[in-house]
Amino acid sequence: MNMIASTDRLGPNRRIPGTRAVRWFRAYRRTRPFWGALWLAVGGLVVVKFNSYPLGLAMTGGFNRSAGYILGGAMVLFAGVALVSPLYARLVGVLGILAAMAAFIGSNFGGFLVGSVLGIVGGAMVWGWGELAPSRPAGSRVAPAGSEA
Amino acid sequence: MTGAGRRWQRVWVLLGVLTVVLALTLWPDSPREAARAAQACGAGDVNRATLTTKGGVTLHPCLSKVTTVMTVPRTQTSSLGCGTLFLQPCYEIKWHITAVSKTANQTLKYADGTTESGLYRLTFQQFQIDKSATLATSGGSGYTTTLVPDTSAKLGNASGQTINTDLWVTADSTINLSFLTFSCNDNVRPDNGLWTLADVFIDVSAGGCGMNLKIRYAVTTSSGANGEITGAYSVNLPNTLLTVS
Numbered sequence: 084m085n086m087i088a089s090t091d092r093l094g095p096n097r098r099i100p101g102t103r104a105v106r107w108f109r110a111y112r113r114t115r116p117f118w119g120a121l122w123l124a125v126g127g128l129v130v131v132k133f134n135s136y137p138l139g140l141a142m143t144g145g146f147n148r149s150a151g152y153i154l155g156g157a158m159v160l161f162a163g164v165a166l167v168s169p170l171y172a173r174l175v176g177v178l179g180i181l182a183a184m185a186a187f188i189g190s191n192f193g194g195f196l197v198g199s200v201l202g203i204v205g206g207a208m209v210w211g212w213g214e215l216a217p218s219r220p221a222g223s224r225v226a227p228a229g230s231e232a
Numbered sequence: 233m234t235g236a237g238r239r240w241q242r243v244w245v246l247l248g249v250l251t252v253v254l255a256l257t258l259w260p261d262s263p264r265e266a267a268r269a270a271q272a273c274g275a276g277d278v279n280r281a282t283l284t285t286k287g288g289v290t291l292h293p294c295l296s297k298v299t300t301v302m303t304v305p306r307t308q309t310s311s312l313g314c315g316t317l318f319l320q321p322c323y324e325i326k327w328h329i330t331a332v333s334k335t336a337n338q339t340l341k342y343a344d345g346t347t348e349s350g351l352y353r354l355t356f357q358q359f360q361i362d363k364s365a366t367l368a369t370s371g372g373s374g375y376t377t378t379l380v381p382d383t384s385a386k387l388g389n390a391s392g393q394t395i396n397t398d399l400w401v402t403a404d405s406t407i408n409l410s411f412l413t414f415s416c417n418d419n420v421r422p423d424n425g426l427w428t429l430a431d432v433f434i435d436v437s438a439g440g441c442g443m444n445l446k447i448r449y450a451v452t453t454s455s456g457a458n459g460e461i462t463g464a465y466s467v468n469l470p471n472t473l474l475t476v477s
Contacts, residue, residue, distance in 0.1 A: 142260070149259050157252040164248040168241035175245065182252075 119208025126201030127158025176210025
Protein backbone atom coordinates (compact mmCIF):
# COMPACT_ATOMS: atom_id res chain seq x y z
CA MET A 84 0.00 0.00 0.00
CA ASN A 85 1.24 3.38 -0.92
CA MET A 86 1.56 5.53 2.19
CA ILE A 87 2.64 9.07 2.68
CA ALA A 88 4.21 10.63 5.71
CA SER A 89 1.99 12.55 8.09
CA THR A 90 3.02 15.87 9.51
CA ASP A 91 1.14 15.67 12.77
CA ARG A 92 2.50 15.56 16.27
CA LEU A 93 3.28 11.86 16.03
CA GLY A 94 6.10 12.58 13.65
CA PRO A 95 6.94 11.97 10.04
CA ASN A 96 7.31 8.22 10.42
CA ARG A 97 3.67 7.63 11.29
CA ARG A 98 1.77 6.01 8.46
CA ILE A 99 -1.81 7.09 7.95
CA PRO A 100 -4.56 5.08 6.30
CA GLY A 101 -7.00 6.11 3.60
CA THR A 102 -7.21 6.44 -0.16
CA ARG A 103 -4.57 8.40 -2.00
CA ALA A 104 -6.88 11.44 -2.34
CA VAL A 105 -7.79 11.39 1.34
CA ARG A 106 -4.18 11.18 2.35
CA TRP A 107 -3.26 13.98 -0.01
CA PHE A 108 -6.03 16.18 1.34
CA ARG A 109 -5.11 15.40 4.92
CA ALA A 110 -1.51 16.34 4.27
CA TYR A 111 -2.63 19.44 2.41
CA ARG A 112 -4.85 20.76 5.16
CA ARG A 113 -2.30 19.99 7.84
CA THR A 114 0.38 22.05 6.15
CA ARG A 115 -1.62 25.30 5.97
CA PRO A 116 -4.31 27.18 7.96
CA PHE A 117 -7.07 25.31 6.20
CA TRP A 118 -10.04 25.69 8.55
CA GLY A 119 -9.33 29.32 9.34
CA ALA A 120 -9.07 30.12 5.64
CA LEU A 121 -12.30 28.25 5.01
CA TRP A 122 -14.23 30.26 7.61
CA LEU A 123 -12.66 33.47 6.36
CA ALA A 124 -13.70 32.68 2.77
CA VAL A 125 -17.23 31.71 3.82
CA GLY A 126 -17.49 34.97 5.77
CA GLY A 127 -16.40 36.89 2.68
CA LEU A 128 -18.99 35.13 0.52
CA VAL A 129 -21.68 35.95 3.09
CA VAL A 130 -20.66 39.62 3.00
CA VAL A 131 -20.87 39.61 -0.81
CA LYS A 132 -24.20 37.78 -0.71
CA PHE A 133 -25.89 40.21 1.66
CA ASN A 134 -24.64 43.47 0.25
CA SER A 135 -27.34 45.74 -1.11
CA TYR A 136 -26.34 46.32 -4.69
CA PRO A 137 -26.09 44.21 -7.84
CA LEU A 138 -22.64 44.17 -9.39
CA GLY A 139 -23.64 46.39 -12.32
CA LEU A 140 -24.79 49.11 -9.94
CA ALA A 141 -21.78 48.71 -7.68
CA MET A 142 -19.44 49.19 -10.64
CA THR A 143 -20.72 52.75 -11.03
CA GLY A 144 -21.37 53.48 -7.41
CA GLY A 145 -18.23 54.42 -5.50
CA PHE A 146 -17.20 52.84 -2.19
CA ASN A 147 -20.64 52.98 -0.56
CA ARG A 148 -22.06 50.58 -3.11
CA SER A 149 -18.95 48.53 -3.81
CA ALA A 150 -17.82 47.94 -0.20
CA GLY A 151 -19.56 44.57 -0.07
CA TYR A 152 -17.76 43.33 -3.13
CA ILE A 153 -14.37 44.83 -2.27
CA LEU A 154 -14.27 43.80 1.39
CA GLY A 155 -16.02 40.46 0.89
CA GLY A 156 -13.76 39.79 -2.07
CA ALA A 157 -10.73 40.78 0.01
CA MET A 158 -11.71 38.24 2.68
CA VAL A 159 -11.99 35.49 0.05
CA LEU A 160 -8.72 36.63 -1.51
CA PHE A 161 -6.85 36.61 1.80
CA ALA A 162 -8.26 33.16 2.53
CA GLY A 163 -6.84 31.96 -0.78
CA VAL A 164 -3.51 33.63 -0.07
CA ALA A 165 -3.40 31.96 3.35
CA LEU A 166 -3.75 28.59 1.64
CA VAL A 167 -1.00 29.17 -0.90
CA SER A 168 1.29 31.16 1.40
CA PRO A 169 1.12 29.58 4.86
CA LEU A 170 4.44 31.20 5.79
CA TYR A 171 2.60 34.54 5.87
CA ALA A 172 -0.44 33.28 7.74
CA ARG A 173 -0.05 35.84 10.53
CA LEU A 174 -0.02 38.79 8.16
CA VAL A 175 -2.88 37.44 6.05
CA GLY A 176 -4.90 36.57 9.14
CA VAL A 177 -4.64 40.12 10.47
CA LEU A 178 -5.60 41.56 7.07
CA GLY A 179 -8.57 39.18 6.92
CA ILE A 180 -9.72 40.31 10.36
CA LEU A 181 -9.40 43.97 9.34
CA ALA A 182 -11.42 43.35 6.18
CA ALA A 183 -14.12 41.57 8.18
CA MET A 184 -14.28 44.43 10.69
CA ALA A 185 -14.43 47.02 7.90
CA ALA A 186 -17.23 45.05 6.25
CA PHE A 187 -19.27 45.41 9.44
CA ILE A 188 -19.24 49.17 8.94
CA GLY A 189 -19.18 49.31 5.16
CA SER A 190 -21.56 46.63 4.00
CA ASN A 191 -24.83 45.88 5.77
CA PHE A 192 -23.20 45.09 9.15
CA GLY A 193 -20.84 42.70 7.42
CA GLY A 194 -23.52 40.46 5.94
CA PHE A 195 -25.88 41.03 8.86
CA LEU A 196 -23.12 40.19 11.35
CA VAL A 197 -22.74 36.61 10.09
CA GLY A 198 -20.05 37.38 7.54
CA SER A 199 -18.04 39.60 9.88
CA VAL A 200 -18.15 37.09 12.74
CA LEU A 201 -17.11 34.25 10.45
CA GLY A 202 -14.38 36.42 9.01
CA ILE A 203 -13.03 37.50 12.38
CA VAL A 204 -13.06 33.93 13.71
CA GLY A 205 -11.51 32.60 10.50
CA GLY A 206 -8.93 35.38 10.39
CA ALA A 207 -8.00 34.72 14.01
CA MET A 208 -7.61 31.01 13.24
CA VAL A 209 -5.38 31.86 10.28
CA TRP A 210 -3.38 34.28 12.43
CA GLY A 211 -2.96 31.70 15.19
CA TRP A 212 -2.07 28.82 12.91
CA GLY A 213 1.34 27.24 13.48
CA GLU A 214 3.15 24.21 14.66
CA LEU A 215 1.51 22.22 17.40
CA ALA A 216 3.18 22.16 20.77
CA PRO A 217 4.85 18.80 21.40
CA SER A 218 2.70 16.63 23.62
CA ARG A 219 4.03 15.62 26.99
CA PRO A 220 4.08 11.97 27.94
CA ALA A 221 1.36 11.07 30.43
CA GLY A 222 2.36 11.67 34.06
CA SER A 223 5.36 13.81 33.26
CA ARG A 224 5.79 17.25 34.73
CA VAL A 225 7.36 20.24 33.21
CA ALA A 226 10.17 21.40 35.38
CA PRO A 227 10.03 25.09 36.16
CA ALA A 228 12.77 27.13 34.59
CA GLY A 229 15.91 27.29 36.68
CA SER A 230 14.79 24.52 39.05
CA GLU A 231 17.21 21.96 37.68
CA ALA A 232 19.87 21.17 40.21
CA MET B 233 10.37 24.82 2.47
CA THR B 234 12.55 25.59 -0.53
CA GLY B 235 13.77 29.07 -1.36
CA ALA B 236 11.67 29.09 -4.52
CA GLY B 237 8.60 28.18 -2.46
CA ARG B 238 9.26 31.01 -0.04
CA ARG B 239 9.66 33.44 -2.90
CA TRP B 240 6.38 32.37 -4.48
CA GLN B 241 4.57 32.68 -1.19
CA ARG B 242 5.89 36.19 -0.82
CA VAL B 243 4.76 36.97 -4.38
CA TRP B 244 1.26 35.68 -3.70
CA VAL B 245 0.94 37.75 -0.54
CA LEU B 246 2.15 40.88 -2.30
CA LEU B 247 -0.24 40.28 -5.21
CA GLY B 248 -3.16 39.76 -2.82
CA VAL B 249 -2.50 42.92 -0.83
CA LEU B 250 -1.84 44.90 -4.00
CA THR B 251 -5.13 43.74 -5.51
CA VAL B 252 -7.13 44.90 -2.50
CA VAL B 253 -5.32 48.24 -2.31
CA LEU B 254 -5.88 48.88 -6.02
CA ALA B 255 -9.56 47.94 -5.76
CA LEU B 256 -9.99 50.38 -2.87
CA THR B 257 -8.22 53.24 -4.61
CA LEU B 258 -9.19 52.81 -8.26
CA TRP B 259 -12.90 51.97 -7.90
CA PRO B 260 -14.83 54.64 -9.83
CA ASP B 261 -16.54 57.47 -7.97
CA SER B 262 -20.25 57.33 -7.46
CA PRO B 263 -22.49 59.24 -9.93
CA ARG B 264 -23.76 61.24 -6.97
CA GLU B 265 -20.26 62.46 -6.18
CA ALA B 266 -19.58 63.09 -9.86
CA ALA B 267 -22.86 64.97 -10.18
CA ARG B 268 -22.00 67.02 -7.11
CA ALA B 269 -18.66 67.89 -8.68
CA ALA B 270 -20.37 68.74 -11.96
CA GLN B 271 -22.85 70.92 -10.14
CA ALA B 272 -20.17 73.13 -8.71
CA CYS B 273 -21.05 76.17 -10.77
CA GLY B 274 -17.67 77.81 -10.44
CA ALA B 275 -16.45 80.66 -8.28
CA GLY B 276 -19.30 83.05 -7.54
CA ASP B 277 -21.68 80.64 -9.30
CA VAL B 278 -20.75 82.19 -12.64
CA ASN B 279 -22.08 79.17 -14.49
CA ARG B 280 -25.59 79.25 -13.09
CA ALA B 281 -28.33 79.45 -15.70
CA THR B 282 -30.87 82.26 -15.69
CA LEU B 283 -34.34 81.06 -16.59
CA THR B 284 -37.73 82.72 -16.56
CA THR B 285 -40.91 80.72 -16.18
CA LYS B 286 -44.19 81.32 -17.95
CA GLY B 287 -45.45 82.98 -14.77
CA GLY B 288 -42.54 85.41 -14.73
CA VAL B 289 -40.52 83.79 -11.96
CA THR B 290 -36.77 84.06 -12.49
CA LEU B 291 -34.65 81.08 -11.46
CA HIS B 292 -30.91 80.50 -11.28
CA PRO B 293 -30.45 76.72 -11.26
CA CYS B 294 -27.11 74.96 -11.44
CA LEU B 295 -27.61 72.47 -14.27
CA SER B 296 -25.61 69.26 -14.53
CA LYS B 297 -26.40 68.33 -18.14
CA VAL B 298 -28.40 65.25 -17.19
CA THR B 299 -31.44 64.74 -19.38
CA THR B 300 -34.64 63.31 -17.96
CA VAL B 301 -36.75 61.50 -20.51
CA MET B 302 -40.44 61.46 -19.70
CA THR B 303 -42.41 58.97 -21.72
CA VAL B 304 -46.12 58.26 -21.99
CA PRO B 305 -46.64 55.54 -24.61
CA ARG B 306 -49.61 55.83 -26.96
CA THR B 307 -52.29 53.14 -26.88
CA GLN B 308 -54.38 52.83 -30.03
CA THR B 309 -58.02 51.96 -29.43
CA SER B 310 -59.28 52.16 -33.01
CA SER B 311 -57.76 52.10 -36.48
CA LEU B 312 -60.80 53.39 -38.35
CA GLY B 313 -60.89 57.00 -39.52
CA CYS B 314 -57.88 58.12 -37.60
CA GLY B 315 -55.85 61.18 -38.46
CA THR B 316 -55.93 64.95 -38.42
CA LEU B 317 -59.36 66.46 -39.18
CA PHE B 318 -61.06 63.22 -38.17
CA LEU B 319 -63.20 63.36 -35.08
CA GLN B 320 -62.83 59.69 -34.38
CA PRO B 321 -60.83 59.22 -31.16
CA CYS B 322 -58.28 56.57 -31.99
CA TYR B 323 -55.99 56.71 -28.98
CA GLU B 324 -56.53 56.47 -25.27
CA ILE B 325 -56.34 59.80 -23.43
CA LYS B 326 -53.58 59.49 -20.86
CA TRP B 327 -52.94 63.01 -19.61
CA HIS B 328 -54.76 66.31 -19.30
CA ILE B 329 -53.87 69.98 -19.23
CA THR B 330 -55.93 73.15 -19.14
CA ALA B 331 -53.54 75.17 -21.29
CA VAL B 332 -50.26 74.78 -23.13
CA SER B 333 -47.77 77.22 -24.49
CA LYS B 334 -44.27 77.18 -25.85
CA THR B 335 -41.42 79.64 -26.07
CA ALA B 336 -38.65 79.04 -28.58
CA ASN B 337 -34.98 80.04 -28.64
CA GLN B 338 -34.20 79.10 -25.08
CA THR B 339 -30.54 78.85 -24.08
CA LEU B 340 -29.31 76.99 -21.04
CA LYS B 341 -25.98 77.47 -19.33
CA TYR B 342 -24.53 74.39 -17.69
CA ALA B 343 -22.34 74.01 -14.62
CA ASP B 344 -19.27 73.21 -16.72
CA GLY B 345 -19.57 76.57 -18.48
CA THR B 346 -20.99 75.26 -21.76
CA THR B 347 -24.27 76.47 -23.20
CA GLU B 348 -26.96 74.83 -25.27
CA SER B 349 -29.28 76.81 -27.48
CA GLY B 350 -32.24 75.88 -29.65
CA LEU B 351 -34.25 74.59 -26.72
CA TYR B 352 -37.95 75.14 -26.09
CA ARG B 353 -39.78 76.04 -22.93
CA LEU B 354 -43.05 74.13 -22.77
CA THR B 355 -45.61 75.10 -20.19
CA PHE B 356 -48.39 72.79 -19.10
CA GLN B 357 -51.11 74.29 -16.93
CA GLN B 358 -52.66 71.95 -14.36
CA PHE B 359 -50.68 69.02 -15.75
CA GLN B 360 -52.33 65.76 -14.82
CA ILE B 361 -51.28 62.19 -15.64
CA ASP B 362 -54.22 59.82 -15.85
CA LYS B 363 -52.66 56.50 -16.81
CA SER B 364 -48.94 56.06 -16.56
CA ALA B 365 -45.66 57.78 -17.25
CA THR B 366 -42.04 56.74 -17.03
CA LEU B 367 -39.05 58.86 -16.07
CA ALA B 368 -35.49 57.90 -16.91
CA THR B 369 -32.24 59.85 -16.78
CA SER B 370 -29.83 59.73 -19.67
CA GLY B 371 -26.81 59.84 -17.38
CA GLY B 372 -27.93 57.25 -14.84
CA SER B 373 -27.52 53.53 -14.51
CA GLY B 374 -30.39 52.62 -16.80
CA TYR B 375 -33.08 52.63 -14.13
CA THR B 376 -36.58 53.88 -14.94
CA THR B 377 -39.18 55.25 -12.58
CA THR B 378 -42.73 54.35 -13.55
CA LEU B 379 -45.66 56.30 -12.18
CA VAL B 380 -49.05 54.60 -12.46
CA PRO B 381 -51.89 56.51 -10.75
CA ASP B 382 -55.13 54.81 -9.83
CA THR B 383 -57.16 57.76 -11.07
CA SER B 384 -54.89 60.67 -11.84
CA ALA B 385 -51.70 62.21 -10.55
CA LYS B 386 -51.53 65.97 -10.52
CA LEU B 387 -48.88 68.57 -9.98
CA GLY B 388 -50.96 70.86 -7.79
CA ASN B 389 -54.72 70.67 -7.62
CA ALA B 390 -57.12 71.26 -10.47
CA SER B 391 -58.82 74.28 -8.96
CA GLY B 392 -57.85 77.37 -7.05
CA GLN B 393 -54.33 78.52 -7.78
CA THR B 394 -53.07 77.75 -11.24
CA ILE B 395 -50.11 75.43 -11.30
CA ASN B 396 -47.74 75.69 -14.23
CA THR B 397 -45.18 73.07 -15.11
CA ASP B 398 -42.37 74.56 -17.15
CA LEU B 399 -40.16 72.17 -19.06
CA TRP B 400 -37.04 73.08 -21.01
CA VAL B 401 -36.87 70.41 -23.72
CA THR B 402 -34.91 69.64 -26.86
CA ALA B 403 -36.38 70.22 -30.31
CA ASP B 404 -36.85 66.50 -30.96
CA SER B 405 -39.27 66.09 -28.08
CA THR B 406 -42.81 65.15 -29.06
CA ILE B 407 -46.30 65.09 -27.62
CA ASN B 408 -49.55 63.66 -28.94
CA LEU B 409 -52.30 66.17 -28.27
CA SER B 410 -56.04 65.93 -28.82
CA PHE B 411 -58.07 69.11 -29.19
CA LEU B 412 -60.55 70.53 -31.72
CA THR B 413 -60.28 68.18 -34.68
CA PHE B 414 -56.69 67.24 -34.00
CA SER B 415 -56.46 63.68 -32.87
CA CYS B 416 -53.40 62.18 -31.27
CA ASN B 417 -52.27 60.85 -34.60
CA ASP B 418 -49.30 63.18 -35.00
CA ASN B 419 -46.11 63.35 -33.01
CA VAL B 420 -46.01 67.09 -32.43
CA ARG B 421 -42.58 68.63 -32.02
CA PRO B 422 -42.18 71.97 -30.24
CA ASP B 423 -41.43 73.69 -33.56
CA ASN B 424 -44.76 72.50 -34.98
CA GLY B 425 -47.41 75.18 -35.55
CA LEU B 426 -49.95 73.06 -33.72
CA TRP B 427 -48.49 74.37 -30.46
CA THR B 428 -49.55 77.90 -31.39
CA LEU B 429 -53.03 76.72 -32.23
CA ALA B 430 -53.23 74.82 -29.00
CA ASP B 431 -52.09 77.89 -27.08
CA VAL B 432 -54.92 79.87 -28.61
CA PHE B 433 -57.76 77.39 -28.67
CA ILE B 434 -57.39 75.31 -25.52
CA ASP B 435 -59.40 77.22 -22.97
CA VAL B 436 -60.81 74.71 -20.51
CA SER B 437 -59.18 71.35 -20.91
CA ALA B 438 -57.47 69.15 -23.44
CA GLY B 439 -56.21 65.63 -23.41
CA GLY B 440 -53.07 63.99 -24.63
CA CYS B 441 -52.39 60.41 -25.67
CA GLY B 442 -48.63 60.22 -25.44
CA MET B 443 -45.42 62.11 -25.02
CA ASN B 444 -41.70 61.66 -25.30
CA LEU B 445 -39.99 64.68 -23.79
CA LYS B 446 -36.25 65.07 -23.39
CA ILE B 447 -36.18 67.41 -20.45
CA ARG B 448 -33.10 69.47 -19.58
CA TYR B 449 -34.78 71.22 -16.67
CA ALA B 450 -38.25 71.21 -15.14
CA VAL B 451 -39.88 73.36 -12.51
CA THR B 452 -43.40 73.69 -11.16
CA THR B 453 -44.68 77.08 -10.02
CA SER B 454 -48.01 78.50 -8.96
CA SER B 455 -49.81 81.70 -9.83
CA GLY B 456 -49.23 82.83 -6.23
CA ALA B 457 -46.60 85.23 -5.00
CA ASN B 458 -43.14 84.40 -6.34
CA GLY B 459 -44.53 81.23 -7.88
CA GLU B 460 -44.31 79.40 -4.58
CA ILE B 461 -46.30 76.24 -4.05
CA THR B 462 -47.52 75.90 -0.49
CA GLY B 463 -50.15 74.08 1.48
CA ALA B 464 -52.41 71.88 -0.59
CA TYR B 465 -50.75 72.86 -3.83
CA SER B 466 -48.20 70.13 -3.82
CA VAL B 467 -47.66 66.97 -5.81
CA ASN B 468 -50.88 65.02 -5.66
CA LEU B 469 -50.44 61.26 -6.13
CA PRO B 470 -53.63 59.46 -5.02
CA ASN B 471 -53.26 55.67 -5.02
CA THR B 472 -50.30 55.95 -7.30
CA LEU B 473 -47.92 53.09 -7.87
CA LEU B 474 -44.30 54.16 -8.12
CA THR B 475 -41.86 51.52 -9.32
CA VAL B 476 -38.18 51.59 -10.18
CA SER B 477 -36.95 49.01 -12.66
